[in-house]
Amino acid sequence: MIDKEGLTRHINNIEDKIFISRVLDRAEGVLKNYSPRNTDFCDPYQISLCRPILSKIRELKYFVSGGLGQAERQIIVMFPDYMESDEIDSPLRFLRIDGNFEHDSISHRDVLGSVLGLGIKREKIGDIFISKNCCYIVSFKDICDFIDGNLEKISHYKVETKIVTLEDIQIPQEKYKLIETTVPSLRLDVMVGVGFGESRNSLSKMIGNDKVKVNWKPINNPAHLVHKGDVISFKGKGRIVLLEVGNKTKKDRLKVTIQRMI
The missing domain is CATH 3.30.70.330 (RRM (RNA recognition motif) domain)
Known part of the structure; x- marks a missing residue:
């Protein structure tokens, strides 16, 4: 049996813990029945939760696949360690x-x-x-x-x-626009306001209602600091990426470059 409690002890978020427990249920099925099993589609944040945990389970191998190399949403395919990934038919x-x-x-x-x-x-x-x-x-x-x-x-x-x-399949290139501006800080509400053209006064409530995610993880704190490379998604409005963080201006503002998907 897999030690679910031990493997998930470090996870405090209840929803994350439930999700991981379901994945571990399927991992147990692999070891019990000696046959591959897969999850439903997961976002990158969920995949990042699973990787270190699944890697600790003896006699289990896994790989992730979204059907295409650039896929964002992917499934986790788990199988016994005596098998090779190329033996498994993609579902x-x-x-x-x-x-x-x-x-x-x-x-x-x-x-x-x-x-x-x-x-x-x-x-x-x-x-x-x-x-x-x-x-x-x-x-x-x-x-x-x-x-x-x-x-x-x-x-x-x-x-x-x-x-x-x-x-x-012929995948079109993603369209985006670059926003080059200055900001007083790298607070989440500041970046969302600049990236999506929203008033900061209205953002606190939206961020508190799980409408904003950073790297696919819901963030409810408007003061959360973002970093270069972070992906910020706003439900119903799209996604931005903080591409560059430059030096401060004479007015003590940070130069930033934001990529907004359109």
Whole structure:
């Protein structure tokens, strides 16, 4: 049996502890049944929680996969240590969705909302890539088959779907804009205000309601200090990356460069 209590003793957040316990349940299934098992899709923060814990379990190996090399949301595939990763068939598939929509006319939220509207849980869906007149979804085989047979519309556009291979996918380059400015500090509320054009007066409540994450971890403290390379996501508004932190100006403000995904 896996010592769940010992492996999760250092985790204080209750939701994180529950999540890790579920992953460890599947790890126990691997060791008991001598067969591979995988998690649902996890964000990078959840993956970072799992890595050091799974690495401590004897007779267990694992790898992470999102179907594509640049995937953000990934699954953890666990298997007995006498097996090799290339012996394991990937449970992931790719679905292409075609419609008479122009690039930027539909959003990631539009696609995800339509898919979840079919009764599918968020953790069953991996990355979504939007291209001109089509988009791609990464998910499990049974989920892709279900979407393929049931998705008829995204927003007000009628769509057609089909299962495709990795070789069929053409991923568009992400669009972003650079924001070069000065800030009084690297507080979270300051960076969110500058990056998303929000008033600092309204941000404290939003940050306190789990709407803002730093490196995919919810942060409820407006005074939390961010660092170069941190990814800040704001629910419903998108994501920014603190690319550079420069020297202070004569007015004692910090020069920063922020990348905002659009």
